[in-house]
Amino acid sequence: MSGKVVGSAVSLILVVGVVIGVVAVVQSPAAKGGSSGGGGGGGDGGSELSTHNKAVTALCQNSDDQKLCKDVLSPVNTTDPKEYVATVVKTSMESVIKALNMSDRLSVEHGNSSTGVKMALDDCKDLLQAAIHELEASGVMVQQSSIQDVNEHSAELKNWLGAVVAYQQSCLDGFNTDGEKQVSDQLQAGSLDKVMKLTGLALDVVSGISKILSAFNLNLGLKPASRRLLVIDSEGYPTWLSASDRKLLAEAGNDGVTPHATVAKDGSGQFKTILDAINSYPKKHKGRFIIYVKAGVYDEYITVDKKKINILLYGDGPTKTIITGRKNFAEGVKTMRTATFSTQANGFIAKSISFENTAGAKGHQAVALRVQGDMSAFFDCGIHGYQDTLYAHAHRQFYRNCEISGTIDFIFGYSTTLIQNSKIIVRKPDTNQQNIVVADGTGQKNMPTGVVLHNCEIMPDASLDADRLTVKTYLARPWKAYSRAVFIENEIGDLIQPDGYMPWNTIEPNTEFSYFAEYGNTGAGANTQARAKWGKGLISKQEAAKFMAEPWLKASTWLPDTGIPLDTSFTKA
Template identity: 70%
Template structure:
């Protein structure tokens, strides 16, 4: 207890020092009528706000939002911008309801109704993320906010993911008018204000350094603390028992699914829906070998499910919904999980629509701290939709053609096979399409120690079909390839622009380190790509730093490599 007292004393003293120093330099030069004008000229409010706003993409907006905050505590800057972002999401949610009444009631086609329904669900999820951010900031000291800023960025990055996904849903020419209206009147504000929130969180360190304060090495409490056995401190007996059973291969499930009737349920959906209300700990589902032709969603009220099967070639969940037949991309997923802490082992996920189905998702993952081990994801275009938050895939097989690993998440794929298939005639292959849309989003796709290989159907084409590692879906698209074995079928350019009208090449980040194989020569990569990077720079994208892995992956029982494996 004596040690804990010292930590509290240090945290309090740091907070007091920050308050005194910043309070002493506040120059209360409020902006006229609470905002800046004069053609976009920025007026300084105080030294701390200036330090925060210097790193913001929209410096004027930053000053406009933070100017009214006459405070000595930088936490209040985060609270302010999160409040503004929440208000903008509520406005967008109300607008989506209004557009639903105006358009669907008049007999508008079902595509608009699907898109607006999806927007409503996504915006409600965005409010949940912002509420979590607000509670976190209110309940933590400044040193704790600083130390655990990755958690804040994780939530705020998800809000932008949902805002962008809402717009993505309006895919046809007939839906573009509704998309434009929703974007210009509400969703643009959601993006700008949430991006500003990310900028402010990232700028707190600048405030501290402005006043000569460094909290990096201070002994403050982390949000997800780990005990001496490598478990989160909130783990109880049952959770620890489950992890040990997983490591030993002797898990006792809560329920069993079997098509032949030998389990409690014949369908996976029934087993998931049997999740008890207010359940604590893991809900373990064993799915026996069989082909399960069903569409499944794990909603956010069912966290910490652990689902395992008899192997990805024996336990298979299959579907064939696709965009070509009028289904929105988000809704084509055979299996969707929105809940936090979803774990899966030994199961195959398929979308069998084929290349003619266009967008056809096998798995969509939105819940934070989701992990898949020894699984397979089989499809063509858009196979794996890594939608939001932190996701880990290990010892898996991912196959497809166009953008078949895509989304807005912080996605880490390790020790896996990436299998590129033959697309439709006149198509080309792209493995990764990342949706990072703002510079301080924590998202991106990292492939580490994977084998990037051609399916026999593609190999038989003898290089006639161009195949690329990635293309920039959004402005700050990020894909990093570390210590992989890359087949010679990969085009020497490595990467291509998104499309002529929106190349998204100015701020994209496509980098490589320590790769081997005939396709790993980065000397001929396209000029706007980052290309080869140093080990020091690549270390920013190792598992522990990119996903904060040590705070949650040990509790899964899955094997992982937290850093480099070859270099």
């Protein structure tokens, strides 16, 4: 235990060095050579002060905590408008470092009190380290960019900052029993609340870059890129896929690609387990690392760590190549750790393979697939479980031609997710349980996150079919305050309750700011006349267009030879 704490402390020293090097020091006018005397310092000083006050007022006007906003931004008396962004990123980083330090201290004090507390604190440390990486990337971008570049890449900043909020919330989610409350209360009051507030403020400032430009009288002819998450090339491919990746996707499974590693249970490949193949990923590997998994049921637990970027994992089909596990909350495993397959690495792609958790309804939270890495994509995959099947944890994710099955909150997380042309299969829950398809965790108003289902079929599993009208099934419920779920052009079966949505619970209904919307859906369950009044209800085509592939995720069209078409616009209207 002591070795682990010392290692973390050393990492913090390095992190602090990165923060100092990445984020510009905000200088006062006096430090820059300006006059601070009461007799005035010339017209420029007064003008700068007026501009500064105008900028702070504009930025803090719509902040949820205006006092905190002014406390953080008021000292930033500068002629460089990007320093407002740099300051909130720096302040957020300092809060995360404090939280990480505190999680180390609590591990020493309480790590031996129970297995649950130890698991939760260890997960917190991992998540907070991930948050630091997101903020490092944000700081580098701001430091090395002009205000014009910062504005153009504001969506990338929001993507990273949104992930920080996701990790902060996930850390708290891990303390979910009465016996763990004391530790979680200490961590929350001592540091995690500050992380949430300061990162939320950073999101507010990045979302208000146009206000900064206006305050400084900078007319750059730019529009905030609040939804420009990725760029599409001239052929309609998402830019995270290179030309070679597109070819690989077309050829994978058709004997047209040579994998770096082949997995086969019968010994006909280089590896008998998928984990061994993933761990064969060479250090400093360049380009796509390809793993072929032959047909078989692979009973193993797998994590793709963040250093193993750009893996393409493909099988012989979702009914033939299956990765299975049964870890579950009912048997004492924290939700995040129940995942059969977890990927933390950017650029992960899976094709023609299934991920499942067989704990069943009595296992409660039991994740089949957890996706944390940015720019992740799943094609022709099966994702099967019961409660909490797909943990779309953070960042940008795309699912196409998949089958996703479950019972309670079985698509959940804090990510920016688009699920398209897929079957959403609702299974029979345990006695006295009800079904909910989506539980999104958007906790800040400017997080660019939520779950969009486009052109999918929401249907009962054979196990539920006979009872589909008596077992209550809902489209979504608001896990966090700004929960967002959008349903566009789906075929919705009669299993869905007329009110469509339910509050999170009686104490925290989370209905005031949630955004649950529908457009162009068909089927017996698509009638919105009796939908919950706090839901957004039917939206216009113009509003729904914001959640199409290009503006929502920038993962537009795939060329036909990939075998994976992607709809960039409406398919039925």
